[in-house]
Amino acid sequence: MDFRRDIADDFDQExxxxxxxxxFDEIEAQQEEEKKGPPPKFxxxxxxxxxxxxxxxxxIILIFGAAILxxxxxxxx
Numbered sequence: 069m070d071f072r073r074d075i076a077d078d079f080d081q082e083x084x085x086x087x088x089x090x091x092f093d094e095i096e097a098q099q100e101e102e103k104k105g106p107p108p109k110f111x112x113x114x115x116x117x118x119x120x121x122x123x124x125x126x127x128i129i130l131i132f133g134a135a136i137l138x139x140x141x142x143x144x145x
Contacts, residue, residue, distance in 0.1 A: 111118065137143045 113121070134143070138145050
């Protein structure tokens with residue numbers, strides 16, 4: 069007995085498959101609305117704004133560190 073199946077056999081046998089309620093127009097509308105929105109932001113800032121804030125934070129730490137070292141006498145200015 070030959071258990072191999074012919075490709076045409078799949079097309080000859082029409083089995084009842086349940087129809088899924090898919091509304092492609094609604095899906096396309098949702099995708100287009102997502103594309104129209106502004107680009108996502110991390111912490112509510114753009115990349116340039118985050119870079120500026122991180123540089124300012126770095127310089128503040130440098131200034132406070134130098135001030136603490138000067139007050140404690142670890143460095144002489």
